[in-house]
Amino acid sequence: MTNLTLLAGSGALSVAPLNESPGYTRPEGALRSRVAYAAAHVVPKTWADNTPGQPAEVDWDATLGFRRAVYSWGLGVADAMDTAQRNMGLDAAATRELIARSAGVAREEGGSVVVGVNTDHVEDEHITIAQVIDAYTQQLHFTEEQGAGPVLMASRHLARTAGSAGDYRRVYREVLQAATTPVVLHWLGTAFDPSLEGYFGSTDWREASAVLLEIIAENTDKIAGVKMSLLDAASEVSVRERLPDGVRMFTGDDFNYVGLIGGQDVPDATQPDRDPASSRQHSDALLGAFAAITPVASAAIQALDAGDPARYLEILGPTEQLSRQVFAAPTFYYKTGVAFLSWLNGHQDAFQMVGGLHSARSLPHLSRIVELANSSLSLEQPELAAIRWHGMLRHNGLDVPGVIA
Numbered sequence: 001m002t003n004l005t006l007l008a009g010s011g012a013l014s015v016a017p018l019n020e021s022p023g024y025t026r027p028e029g030a031l032r033s034r035v036a037y038a039a040a041h042v043v044p045k046t047w048a049d050n051t052p053g054q055p056a057e058v059d060w061d062a063t064l065g066f067r068r069a070v071y072s073w074g075l076g077v078a079d080a081m082d083t084a085q086r087n088m089g090l091d092a093a094a095t096r097e098l099i100a101r102s103a104g105v106a107r108e109e110g111g112s113v114v115v116g117v118n119t120d121h122v123e124d125e126h127i128t129i130a131q132v133i134d135a136y137t138q139q140l141h142f143t144e145e146q147g148a149g150p151v152l153m154a155s156r157h158l159a160r161t162a163g164s165a166g167d168y169r170r171v172y173r174e175v176l177q178a179a180t181t182p183v184v185l186h187w188l189g190t191a192f193d194p195s196l197e198g199y200f201g202s203t204d205w206r207e208a209s210a211v212l213l214e215i216i217a218e219n220t221d222k223i224a225g226v227k228m229s230l231l232d233a234a235s236e237v238s239v240r241e242r243l244p245d246g247v248r249m250f251t252g253d254d255f256n257y258v259g260l261i262g263g264q265d266v267p268d269a270t271q272p273d274r275d276p277a278s279s280r281q282h283s284d285a286l287l288g289a290f291a292a293i294t295p296v297a298s299a300a301i302q303a304l305d306a307g308d309p310a311r312y313l314e315i316l317g318p319t320e321q322l323s324r325q326v327f328a329a330p331t332f333y334y335k336t337g338v339a340f341l342s343w344l345n346g347h348q349d350a351f352q353m354v355g356g357l358h359s360a361r362s363l364p365h366l367s368r369i370v371e372l373a374n375s376s377l378s379l380e381q382p383e384l385a386a387i388r389w390h391g392m393l394r395h396n397g398l399d400v401p402g403v404i405a
Contacts, residue, residue, distance in 0.1 A: 002386050004374055005393060005400045007367040013398065018386050022377040024299040027074040030112075033304040034261055034282070035248065036297060037076040037114060038290035039083040040067055041338045042090060042098065046350040056085075056094035056354040063098070064105050066291075066347045067113075073298035075290060076112035077102065081151065082192060083288040084116075085335055089355025092121035096142065103146040114149035114184060114286075119157045129167055132158050136175045144180055151227065151286075152176075154188040156195050165201025165211045172215045182224035184250065184286070187212060189230040191331040205235045213242055220244045227252045227286045231331070233260055240280050251283035254327045254334070258313070258320050261285050261301075265309045288334060289323040292341045293378045318376035325368050333360040337369050344373070344385040351392070363396060 003015040043066065044050045048057035067077050079102040080086060080095050090098070099115045106113035119127075119135035127135070132155060143150045152175065162168055176183060187208075190197050200208035216223050226243070228236045229252030237260070240249040251260045259266065263282025290297045300316035303309070326337035336357055343351040351358055370389050372378075379385045390400045 002383060004370060004386055005390060005398075006371050007364050007393065007398065009362075009364040013400075016371060016374065018382050019374050019377060019379070021380065021382055022296075022299075024295045026072055027298060027302055027305075029074065031074040031298065031301045031305060033265075034301050035076070035250070035284040036261075036290060036301055037078040037112070037250070037286040038070045038294055038297070039078040039081050039286060039288040040070060040102075040291050041288075041335060041342065042084050042094075042354060043339075043342070043348045044352050044354045046352055050352050050354055050358075051356045052089075054355070055091050056089060058094055058098065058354070059348070060101060062348045064101060066342065067102060067105050067111075068109055069347065070291070070294050071106075071109040071111035073294050074302070075294060075298060076114070077106065078151065078286050079113055079115045079148070081116040081153065081186075082188070082332075083291055083335055083338055085354055085357065086116055086118060086153070087120055087156065087193070088332065088335065089353065089357055094354075095121070099143060099148060100146050103148040107147065112149070114151050115143055115146075116153045116186075117143050117150045117183075118153040119155040122157060125157075126160060127157050129158075129161055129171060132161060133171055133174045136171070137178045140175060140179060140183075149181065149184065149224070150179065151184045151186050153186045154193070154196050154199055156193070159196050159199055162201065168200050168211055169215060169218075173218065176215075176219040176222040179222050183222060184224050185212070185216070185226045186252070187226065187228050187230065188252075189232075191231050191329070192229055193332060205230060205232065206238075209235065209239050213239065216247060217244060220247065223247050225250050225284070229253065231255045231327075236260060236283065240283060243280065249280065249283045250286035252286055252288075254287055254289040254323045255320070257283075257285060257287055257289060257323070258316050261316075262304075262309065262312060265304060266313050288338055289319070289326065292326060292338045293319050293322070293376075295380060296376070296378050319378060322369065322372035322376050322378060325365070325372055328365070333357070336361045337366075340366055340369060341373060341378070344370070344388055345380040346384050351388075363393070366392075
């Protein structure tokens with residue numbers, strides 16, 4: 001049996017048995033009981049200048065190969081979003097190419113793809129409300145031309161410029177009027193991006209959600225859903241229960257997704273109180289966490305498809321602790337954990353990220369990811385993961401005795 005060597009924050013080494021692969025099987029088609037998107041990351045060329053401030057040089061074979069793997073498990077892909085390092089290393093030119101290429105792969109694979117629409121191609125930090133609308137609309141039309149579903153991401157430009165909730169209503173009204181296909185709105189919390197504080201006109205989620213719901217009610221025919229990423233299950237349930245018919249709630253809560261997705265089908269899950277009379281008893285999913293645990297997420301939703309909520313909870317429940325480690329504060333560095341797991345699982349040849357972000361987490365932090373991925377059966381190729389992790393430890397001067405290398 002292979003043991004995993006683990007590294008504590010004190011520098012002490014310990015060992016844990018390496019679990020075997022759970023042998024999850026791919027579904028015969030798309031998942032049925034929930035709509036689920038994995039927010040995918042990008043893989044850079046290993047030999048590129050992957051240092052802070054440099055343009056992204058993407059390894060397209062590995063990056064698109066990862067998306068094909070996601071589709072093979074029945075999930076959709078959410079691309080060019082936070083997990084792909086928007087505003088954290090993925091420049092405007094690389095973003096446009098990623099959207100075009102990813103949309104092409106979705107057509108080839110028969111998969112569903114949604115992509116981020118933002119204002120981040122504008123280099124000036126401070127622009128007018130009219131310029132925010134124009135910037136959003138430019139990216140929206142490009143996305144529509146590629147045949148991908150738009151996700152209207154929270155804009156740093158709008159957060160800086162807006163003087164009131166009325167400015168948010170105006171921007172979203174005009175951008176949505178320009179949309180030719182239904183859009184998913186995205187409410188990103190400050191744990192992911194501190195510069196978005198006060199989005200939708202208030203730092204109080206109750207007041208901000210009222211503005212969001214007004215925007216949705218005024219534009220129901222233009223909105224397919226809303227993704228909430230506040231890491232607060234109660235706020236998501238509150239908004240979910242007030243959504244108009246036909247508008248989905250996509251959880252972006254990487255801390256509490258098991259109960260939010262399970263909903264009424266998983267009564268044993270820890271969840272906030274919800275209205276039993278509401279017709280909305282679960283959230284769908286658009287999660288960076290699902291890029292890290294795609295086979296596990298697929299197997300869990302397949303269990304729901306089969307009418308087995310206990311099996312869903314058994315499969316997916318242990319992954320929430322892993323996700324909480326990946327998304328630990330400072331949360332915006334979670335992309336490092338997603339790429340790290342991609343490397344451990346054999347989806348890329350090197351643990352590299354655009355913008356040098358692979359250096360954003362410590363070895364003890366990564367060790368805890370390894371430990372929790374092992375215990376939650378999230379390592380797709382356990383022996384390969386052990387070899388790569390132990391090599392990383394040895395490369396950093398740590399003695400890893402008695403392991404298979």
